[in-house]
Amino acid sequence: MSDQRYRVAILDDFEKIADSVPAYAKLTARADVTILKERLESSEKIVQTLHGFDALLLMRERTCFSDKEYGRLPGLKLISQTGRTARHLDLPAATRRGIAVAGTPSDSGTTTRELTVGLILALMRKIPQVNQRMREERWPALTGLMLAGKTIGVLGFGRIGREVARIMKAFDTRVLAYSRTLTPEKAAEIGAESVSMETLLRESDVVTLHVHFNEQTRGIIGAKELALMKRGAYLVNTGRGPLVVEPAMIEALESGRLGAVGLDVYDIEPLPMDHALRRFDNAILMSHRGYATVEILSERYQQAMENILSFIDGRPDNLLNPEVPH
Numbered sequence: 001m002s003d004q005r006y007r008v009a010i011l012d013d014f015e016k017i018a019d020s021v022p023a024y025a026k027l028t029a030r031a032d033v034t035i036l037k038e039r040l041e042s043s044e045k046i047v048q049t050l051h052g053f054d055a056l057l058l059m060r061e062r063t064c065f066s067d068k069e070y071g072r073l074p075g076l077k078l079i080s081q082t083g084r085t086a087r088h089l090d091l092p093a094a095t096r097r098g099i100a101v102a103g104t105p106s107d108s109g110t111t112t113r114e115l116t117v118g119l120i121l122a123l124m125r126k127i128p129q130v131n132q133r134m135r136e137e138r139w140p141a142l143t144g145l146m147l148a149g150k151t152i153g154v155l156g157f158g159r160i161g162r163e164v165a166r167i168m169k170a171f172d173t174r175v176l177a178y179s180r181t182l183t184p185e186k187a188a189e190i191g192a193e194s195v196s197m198e199t200l201l202r203e204s205d206v207v208t209l210h211v212h213f214n215e216q217t218r219g220i221i222g223a224k225e226l227a228l229m230k231r232g233a234y235l236v237n238t239g240r241g242p243l244v245v246e247p248a249m250i251e252a253l254e255s256g257r258l259g260a261v262g263l264d265v266y267d268i269e270p271l272p273m274d275h276a277l278r279r280f281d282n283a284i285l286m287s288h289r290g291y292a293t294v295e296i297l298s299e300r301y302q303q304a305m306e307n308i309l310s311f312i313d314g315r316p317d318n319l320l321n322p323e324v325p326h
Contacts, residue, residue, distance in 0.1 A: 006031035006054045006312055012062035013037050017297045023305035030312055031055075039063070039270070047072040055080060055311065057304050060088075060291065067093035078102065078316075080307045082300035083291075086320055095321040100311065102318045104303040109160040112290035116164050116238045119262030120206055121147065122284055123234045129281060148172040153204030154192065155220075156239070157182045161210030166190045176200045179211070201228040206236065213240035223248040232259035238290045241266040250276050253283065264290050 008031045010018045018024060018035055027033055034053075039062065040046045046069050050056065053073070058081040067090050070076065076099055079089065084103040094101050122128060125144035133140035150173050154165045157179040165175045165187075175192040178200045187194035201207065207229065211217045221235070222245040229235075235258055237244055246267050252258040260282040268275075269288055277283050291297075303318075310317040 006308075007052060008033045008055045008057065008308060009050055009053045010035045010057040012039060012059045014039075014059075014062075015292060015294075015297055017294065018057070018301050021298050021302040021305065023302045023309070026309060027305045030309065043069055050076075054078065055308050057301075057308065058082070058088075059297075059300075061085065062088075064088040065094075066090045067097075070094060070097050070099060078308065078311050080304045080311070082297075082304050083107070084320065091321055095324050098324055100316055100324045101320045102304070102307040102311065102316065103320050104300050104307070104318065107291065107296055107300075109163065111293050111296055112238050113160050113163045113167065115264060115286070115290045116160070116208055116210075116236060117167050119236050119238065119264070119284060119286070120152070120168075120208065120234075123206070123236070123260050123262050124150075128284055150174070150205040151176060151203055153178070153200040153207040155179075155197070155200060155207060155209050156211035157187070157192075158210060158212065160238075161208075162190065164208060164210060165192045176204055197225075198228060201225055202230070204233060205230065206234045208236040209239045209243050211239060211243065213243055218242050219245045221245065221249070223251070226252040226257055229257065231257055234258070234260045234262070236262040238262075238264040241269070246277075253280050260284070262286075264288055 008027065010033065013035050014037060016037065040049055050073055052075055054075055055078040056076065058079060060081065060083045070093055078100045079094065080102045082104050084106050086101065089101060091101060124147050126142050130140055130142050133142065148171055152168045152173045152175050154161045154175060154177045157177050165177055168175050169191045176195045176199065177187045177192040178195060178197045182194045184194045209221065211220060220243050226248055249258065249261065253261065262284040264286040265288055271277065271285065277285060307318050
């Protein structure tokens with residue numbers, strides 16, 4: 001690859017961090033860089049805005065690309081993204097069109113498990129509600145619940161679910177865990193109990209979702225599963241929105257079957273301003289912040305920019321489609 005002046009677009013830098021990492025200065029010395037802080041909402045807007053760029057830097061899954069967009073961006077040579085998931089990209093189509101796709105290492109899950117624990121505590125002690133009412137009245141008498149002694153159901157026992165379970169044990173809770181491959185011995189290593197999904201739903205005061213999202217787990221929590229839960233139990237989802245059947249969850253909130261929800265993810269992101277979830281005081285709503293900390297975003301932007309620089313130097317690195325010709 002010759003050392004030509006590349007045009008690079010950095011998409012969806014909502015947190016305004018991209019230009020703060022050391023690699024940004026190196027990249028701007030080698031390429032013309034445009035940072036886009038507003039979401040490109042449509043295919044037409046994507047094509048109009050990005051026409052003429054050689055490389056794109058994507059913040060994970062915030063903008064989707066299909067063969068339709070690739071076909072109208074003939075100069076596109078590289079997509080450098082944070083993370084390694086490609087569900088927002090048509091990777092085979094990119095490969096066919098000779099577009100290299102580079103990724104960065106997957107995160108450890110630390111940020112997501114921290115947010116999960118934060119949501120559980122906020123739900124139990126009604127932290128957002130008390131905080132809001134402190135601005136509206138002198139001394140709000142809004143009582144919460146103790147976490148100690150409660151039963152926490154951890155659905156999914158991978159790198160995040162396992163650590164959430166371990167942390168919950170430190171709060172003197174009973175932890176129930178379910179995954180298809182979980183053994184009693186593996187659960188017992190951190191003091192959890194391996195149970196059936198039905199038992200987990202029936203006995204938990206809080207259910208938190210950490211299963212990998214795919215077509216088999218889509219809608220794993222629907223009307224049937226919500227009906228099994230204790231009346232007034234809490235549901236936390238920091239995984240993916242479609243793990244839960246959204247209309248069924250809203251109906252369960254309306255009926256009181258669900259006492260509250262803590263959500264970081266949704267079927268549609270950003271969540272529409274008129275969405276029904278926004279009207280519930282007992283719904284703590286986050287804007288997909290599980291991944292979005294200063295430390296992680298800075299680290300991933302640095303790595304993604306280094307991937308662009310390597311590509312410009314003619315030595316593509318960390319490709320998700322290494323078979324693409326270069």
